[in-house]
Amino acid sequence: MTAGGAVSPGRAVSPGRAVAPGGAVSPGGPIPSGSGPLARCVAVTCRFGQLTAVDQVDLQVNSGEIVGLLGANGAGKTTLIRLLLGLLPASEGEVALFGAEPSRETRRRIGYLPQGLGLYDDLTPAENLEFSAAVFGGGRDGDKPPGLPAALRSYGDTVVGSLPLGVQRRVAFAQVLSHRPDLLILDEPTSGVDPLGRARLWDTITDAAAAGAGVLVTTHHLEEAGECGRLVIMAGGAVVAHGAAAEIIGAARVSVVTAASWTAAFTALERAGLLVALAGRSLRVPGSAPEEVRRALGGIDASVQEAPATLEERFFQLTLSTSGTGAAR
Numbered sequence: 001m002t003a004g005g006a007v008s009p010g011r012a013v014s015p016g017r018a019v020a021p022g023g024a025v026s027p028g029g030p031i032p033s034g035s036g037p038l039a040r041c042v043a044v045t046c047r048f049g050q051l052t053a054v055d056q057v058d059l060q061v062n063s064g065e066i067v068g069l070l071g072a073n074g075a076g077k078t079t080l081i082r083l084l085l086g087l088l089p090a091s092e093g094e095v096a097l098f099g100a101e102p103s104r105e106t107r108r109r110i111g112y113l114p115q116g117l118g119l120y121d122d123l124t125p126a127e128n129l130e131f132s133a134a135v136f137g138g139g140r141d142g143d144k145p146p147g148l149p150a151a152l153r154s155y156g157d158t159v160v161g162s163l164p165l166g167v168q169r170r171v172a173f174a175q176v177l178s179h180r181p182d183l184l185i186l187d188e189p190t191s192g193v194d195p196l197g198r199a200r201l202w203d204t205i206t207d208a209a210a211a212g213a214g215v216l217v218t219t220h221h222l223e224e225a226g227e228c229g230r231l232v233i234m235a236g237g238a239v240v241a242h243g244a245a246a247e248i249i250g251a252a253r254v255s256v257v258t259a260a261s262w263t264a265a266f267t268a269l270e271r272a273g274l275l276v277a278l279a280g281r282s283l284r285v286p287g288s289a290p291e292e293v294r295r296a297l298g299g300i301d302a303s304v305q306e307a308p309a310t311l312e313e314r315f316f317q318l319t320l321s322t323s324g325t326g327a328a329r
Contacts, residue, residue, distance in 0.1 A: 036099055037062050038183045038214040039084055044093035046079055053079040055237040056093070061183065066205065066215040068228030072319055076237035077218045078115070081187055084216075085112060098182070108136060111181035111213075115188050117172040121161030125152055125171040128160060129178055136179035149174050166197035173204050184208055186217040190224065202227050222312045235319040245311050252309035252317065255293040257283040259302035272296035275316060286313035287320070 037060040086102025097106035259265040
């Protein structure tokens with residue numbers, strides 16, 4: 001299942017930075033050697049023996065846009081990132097960074113934030129940034145990399161392992177941005193961070209995109225999808241939908257149940273094997289027509305109506321409908 005239609009443009013770009021034309025996720029054709037998307041996969045597949053972790057995936061990231069890569073655990077997101085970085089070889093298909101095969105040279109233009117943050121716990125934030133500067137050197141124009149941001153200087157002499165997780169993630173962001181990368185690849189950058197901390201980190205992400213960097217970000221927080229100009233949803237190693245959030249939701253509908261006893265209605269729907277969620281005192285049943293819901297309710301006194309689906313409900317429809325098919329996990 002895929003969402004059709006044109007893909008919405010990414011974030012605004014600062015003047016003077018070139019932006020690749022278009023935005024289709026399924027480009028097809030050979031990867032160009034010149035200018036174009038910052039990162040691009042064409043029909044990429046990755047197998048580990050009999051296990052297919054990534055299955056025929058097309059993806060591209062352009063300058064100045066934020067692309068959200070969504071999927072449940074085991075969907076293939078992290079494997080796809082490792083393919084993009086050149087840390088894993090593709091079994092089939094093509095991968096390009098800045099129009100060339102992934103290499104040490106192309107990786108110098110990337111700011112990569114892994115789930116494990118990539119910091120040394122026994123070094124201070126300042127020492128971590130000094131180490132990164134020694135590895136990457138200056139920024140895009142060879143100028144001196146920035147030091148520790150003012151907001152983090154009070155933590156400059158404390159080893160990272162003793163800092164709160166939210167502060168650690170801010171240090172990791174500072175390190176990732178210190179060499180002024182053209183492309184950010186962020187693997188669940190806000191995991192385990194409180195809502196205020198997540199908002200601050202997203203301010204950093206959107207500022208980087210506004211300055212012209214391309215961003216590929218994975219997240220489990222679907223409310224963060226609104227920060228992305230384009231979404232790619234994976235399930236079972238394959239892309240099952242792509243486009244703007246409104247395009248992915250499309251005409252999807254859910255059944256909304258209002259009953260005198262929502263607990264009885266919930267139990268009946270659950271026993272019938274339907275996906276059901278409580279919203280206030282109503283029940284929302286994605287992926288099931290009102291007639292199917294009424295049959296599942298039996299003699300329970302309840303009204304059943306249709307309503308537009310949310311992105312979260314559409315996400316579950318797409319991922320659950322492919323959970324038993326497609327690529328192996």
